[in-house]
Amino acid sequence: MRKSTSWYPSLSVDRGGSGVVSHAGAVLLARTADRTGLTSELSLALRSWRKPLAHHDPGKILIDLAMSLAIGGDCLADIAVLRAEPAVFGRVASDPTVSRLISVLAGDAPKALAAINSARATARTAAWKLAGKHAPDHGIDAEHPLIIDLDATLVTAHSDKEHAAPTFKRGYGFHPLCAFVDHGRDGAGEPLAIQLRPGNAGSNTAADQRTVVADALVQLPSQPGYRVGRTVLIRTDTAGGTHEFVDYLHKRRMSYSVGFYLSHPAVAAIDLIPAAAWTPAYNSDSEIRDGAWVAEATGLLDLTGWPPGMRVIVRKERPHPGAQLRFTDRDGLRITAFATNTTRGQLPDLELRHRRRARCEDRIRNAKDTGLQNLPLYGFDQNQIWCAIVALASELTAWMQMLAFTDHPARRWEPKRLRLRLFSTAARLSRHARQTRLRLAAHAPYSELLVTALARLQPG
Numbered sequence: 001m002r003k004s005t006s007w008y009p010s011l012s013v014d015r016g017g018s019g020v021v022s023h024a025g026a027v028l029l030a031r032t033a034d035r036t037g038l039t040s041e042l043s044l045a046l047r048s049w050r051k052p053l054a055h056h057d058p059g060k061i062l063i064d065l066a067m068s069l070a071i072g073g074d075c076l077a078d079i080a081v082l083r084a085e086p087a088v089f090g091r092v093a094s095d096p097t098v099s100r101l102i103s104v105l106a107g108d109a110p111k112a113l114a115a116i117n118s119a120r121a122t123a124r125t126a127a128w129k130l131a132g133k134h135a136p137d138h139g140i141d142a143e144h145p146l147i148i149d150l151d152a153t154l155v156t157a158h159s160d161k162e163h164a165a166p167t168f169k170r171g172y173g174f175h176p177l178c179a180f181v182d183h184g185r186d187g188a189g190e191p192l193a194i195q196l197r198p199g200n201a202g203s204n205t206a207a208d209q210r211t212v213v214a215d216a217l218v219q220l221p222s223q224p225g226y227r228v229g230r231t232v233l234i235r236t237d238t239a240g241g242t243h244e245f246v247d248y249l250h251k252r253r254m255s256y257s258v259g260f261y262l263s264h265p266a267v268a269a270i271d272l273i274p275a276a277a278w279t280p281a282y283n284s285d286s287e288i289r290d291g292a293w294v295a296e297a298t299g300l301l302d303l304t305g306w307p308p309g310m311r312v313i314v315r316k317e318r319p320h321p322g323a324q325l326r327f328t329d330r331d332g333l334r335i336t337a338f339a340t341n342t343t344r345g346q347l348p349d350l351e352l353r354h355r356r357r358a359r360c361e362d363r364i365r366n367a368k369d370t371g372l373q374n375l376p377l378y379g380f381d382q383n384q385i386w387c388a389i390v391a392l393a394s395e396l397t398a399w400m401q402m403l404a405f406t407d408h409p410a411r412r413w414e415p416k417r418l419r420l421r422l423f424s425t426a427a428r429l430s431r432h433a434r435q436t437r438l439r440l441a442a443h444a445p446y447s448e449l450l451v452t453a454l455a456r457l458q459p460g
Contacts, residue, residue, distance in 0.1 A: 019428050019429045019430070020426065020427075020428055020429075021085050021087070021088055021426065021427045021428065021429055021438065022081075022084075022085065022424075022426055023071055023081060023082075023085070023423055023424060023425075024088065024425050024426060024427035024438055024440060025422040025423040025424060025425035025440075025450055026067055026070070026071050026082075026088075026089075026423045027088055027438065027454065028400050028404065028422065028423070028450070028453055028454060028457065029066075029067045029070055029071075029396050029397070029400060029423075030063075030067065030088075030089060031454060031457040031458070032396050032399050032400040032403065032404075032457055033063050033067075033396060034459075035130065035403065035457050035459060036123045036124075036126045036127040036130070036399055037122065037123050037126045038063065038119065038120075038123035038392075038396070039059065039060065039063060040059075041059075041118075041119035041122045041123050042058075042059030042060075042062055042063060042116070042119045043057050043058075043059035043060065044059070044119070045059065045115040045116065045118055045119040046058040046059050046062070046105075046112075046115055046116070046119075048115075049101070049104055049105060049112070055091070056091065056093040056097055058101055058105075059119070060090070061093050061097070061098055061101050062101075062116070062388075062389060062392065063392065063396075064079055064082050064089065064092050064093070065079055065098065065389050065392075065393075066389050066392035066393040066396055067082060067089070067393070067396065068081060068082055069370050069371035069389065069390060069393035070370060070393040070394075070396055070397050070415070070423070071419055071423045071424075072415075072419050072423075073371070074371055074373065074374045074376065075374070075376040076095065076098050076099060076102065076376065076377075077095055079092060079093070079095070079098060080095070087429050087436060088429075088438065102377065102382055102385055102386075103382065105385050106379055106381035106382040106384070106385050107381075109381035109384050109385065112385065113384060113385070113388055116385075116388045116392075117215070117218070117219070117388070120219060120391065120392065120395065121218060121219045121220075121221075123395075123399075124190075124219060124220075124221055124395070124399075125221035127399040127402065127403065128221050129221070130403055131402050131403055131406075134187075134402055134406045135402070136181050136182070136183050136184070136187070137220070137221065140231050140232075141231060142229070142230035142231060142255070143344060143345075145230060145231050145232055145233040145255050146181065146220070146231060146232050146233070147181070147182040147232075147233050147235055147353075148179055148180070148181055148182070148192065148213070148216055148232060148233070148234055148235065149179070149180045149181075149182055149189075149235050149236070149357055149359065149360035149363070150177065150178070150179050150209060150212060150213070150234060150235070150236045150240060150360075151177075151178060151180075151236070151237065151239075151357075151360045151361065151364060152175055152176065152177045152178070152197075152201075152203050152239065153175070153176060153178065153364045153368070153372075154167050154169060154171060154173060154174070154175055154199070155173050155174045155175075155176060155368075155372065155373065155374075155375060156171055156172065156173040157172055157173035157174060157199070157375065159378075161173075161375065161377075161378050161379075161380075161383070162378060162379050162380040162383075163198045163380040164198065164199055165198040165199040165200040166199055166200055167199040167200065168200075168203070171199070172199060173199045173375075174196060174197060174198060174199050174375060174383075175197045175198065175199050175200070175201045175203075176194055176195060176196050176197055176372070176387065177194075177195045177197060177201075177208050177209070177212050178191060178193065178194050178195070178212070178360075178363075178364060178367065179191070179192045179193040179194075179212050179213065179215070179216035180192065180360055180363040180364075182235075182356070182359055182360075183398070183402070185356075186411065186412070187398075187401070187402060187411050187412065188363075188366075188397075188398050188401055188402075188411065188412060188414075189359065189360070189362075189363040189398065190394060190395050190398035190399070191363070191367060191390075191391045191394050191395065192215070192216035192219040192220070193212045193215035193216045193219065193391075194367075194372070194387045194388070194390065194391050195208060195211060195212050195215070196375075196380070196383055196384050196387050203239040204238075204239040204240070204241075204242050204245075206242050206244035206245040206248065209236075209239075209240060209245050209248075210245065210248050213234060213248075213249075217232070220232070228252070228254060229253055229254070230253065230254065230255045231255075232254055232255065233254070233255035233256060233257060233342075234249055234254055234255070234256045234257075234258070235256070235257045235258070235353075235354065235357045235360075236256075236257075236258045236259065236357070237258075237259040237357065238258070238259030238260065238261050239259070240256075240258040240259065241258040241259045241260045241261055241338075241339060243305060243306065245258070246258060246306065246307055246310065246339065247307055250307035250309075250310075250341070255340075255341060255342060256339070256340060256341055257338055257339075257340040257342070257350070257353060257354045257357075258338060258339050258340075259336075259337075259338050259339075260312055260337040260338050260339040262314075262335060262336075262337050265302070266297075266301055266337075267335060269297065269300040269301055270297055270300065270314055270335065272300055273295050273297060273300065273314070277295045277296075278293040278294070278295045278316070279293060279294055279295065279346075279347050279348055280292070280293055280294075280348065281293055281294045281315060281317065281348050281351055281352070282348045282349070282351070282352045284352075284356075286349075286352065289317075291317055291318040292315065292316070292317035292318070293315070293316055293317070294313060294314065294315045294316075294347045294348055294351045295313070295314055295347070296311060296312070296313055296314070296347060297312045297313070297314045297337065298310075298311045298312050306339075307341070309341045309343070310339050310340070310341055311339065311340055311341070311342075311343075312337055312338075312339050313337065313338055313339075313340065313347055313350060313351055313354075314335065314336070314337045315335070315336050315337070315351055316333040316334065316335050317333060317334050318332070318333060318334070319332075319333070319334045338351070338354045340354070362414075366394065366414055366415055367390060367394050369414070369415045369416060370390060370393045370394050370397070370415055371386070371389065371390040371393060372387070372390045375387075397415065397418065400453075400457070401413070403456060403457060404452075404453035404454075404456045404457055405453060408449065410422075410449065410453075421445070421446045422446055422449070422450055422453075425440055425441060425444045425446070425447060425450055426440075426441045426444070427439055427440045427441060428441075
């Protein structure tokens with residue numbers, strides 16, 4: 001007998017196990033879909049696409065696809081992971097059935113997307129109502145608005161797909177524009193709108209930004225249609241700091257905080273700000289940051305043509321070691337600015353609020369980790385449907401965290417950590433007294449957290 005020198009146990013492997021369930025933790029997503037009503041709403045919204053005598057509901061197929069993306073999939077075929085566990089996820093459609101549904105929905109993409117978005121909005125209303133004080137719209141007003149972040153990202157196409165085009169970074173693919181609700185420092189964020197665009201679409205195209213804002217506002221619960229007022233703040237980088245887009249936000253009487261481009265004359269005017277007018281800036285913990293200051297430059301700049309009430313706030317700071325200075329920087333200090341119509345609040349607080357727009361980059365990174373990184377289909381309309389499924393997957397994850405982990409750091413866990421610690425948990429199926437039980441692995445490190453979360457998602 002030969003003695004093993006491996007550090008790991010020597011195992012004899014076969015495929016004869018029964019009653020064993022992989023990805024048992026993903027039942028969190030299925031229960032979230034039921035708890036928020038997303039399952040029934042999607043089924044109702046897509047009923048006209050269900051053929052007579054069909055075995056599979058189009059709404060369930062989309063939710064199954066969304067769950068497959070949430071647990072790490074990146075193509076239609078990855079739904080097979082759920083299909084292998086019918087006792088947990090029910091009957092899951094075959095690959096040809098899934099492919100046919102996507103093609104049928106893409107055949108009438110505007111109508112299909114409108115139906116999907118309507119179901120999303122209704123489910124979001126239910127989710128935020130269940131969350132109560134933990135919902136992002138709890139207690140919002142003009143001084144504490146709901147924040148919607150806008151940002152675009154590049155998605156590489158590795159083959160010649162419909163409407164793929166060269167990008168400004170010399171790549172090739174698409175340039176989707178996204179709108180995310182910010183859940184604050186204690187939560188994640190959820191997508192309201194993902195607009196798929198060709199790779200050569202501009203970053204500061206106001207028409208696209210207006211469309212995304214309009215689509216995002218429709219998704220908000222309890223908002224009075226067009227007139228949302230100052231209770232909603234749109235936050236963007238300098239791509240949103242155009243006359244056309246800021247005029248649009250002003251006409252809709254919305255709050256905004258947008259990056260502001262500094263020209264040579266503007267930088268020269270900023271030099272006139274006296275030293276006493278500069279106030280220390282804050283770090284991410286709202287504490288004074290050494291080497292950074294903010295000041296208001298509204299009265300020094302020529303703002304002809306900009307909406308009335310717009311303020312320009314400037315920040316200067318010592319750049320990080322190795323950072324390259326730009327032509328607008330002065331005296332070795334990095335100079336940036338943003339524009340806002342918020343009239344109340346200390347300058348450091350307003351500047352910190354704007355700088356927290358960086359969270360949107362995290363939301364986009366997480367969306368790419370949940371299916372947006374790879375647009376797997378050829379047709380542009382098909383990939384629009386895919387983006388809607390990505391939004392569903394991201395929302396299910398965000399709602400699950402908001403409802404099940406209100407008092408636990410898991411509310412901020414990103415998809416990779418959720419998959420490793422929760423979704424991949426193994427379990428065994430057992431049946432007793434006509435009831436099927438999912439028995440999670442007793443030694444799983446986060447099984448107790450998983451059981452507690454499932455109990456919170458149980459219908460009351």
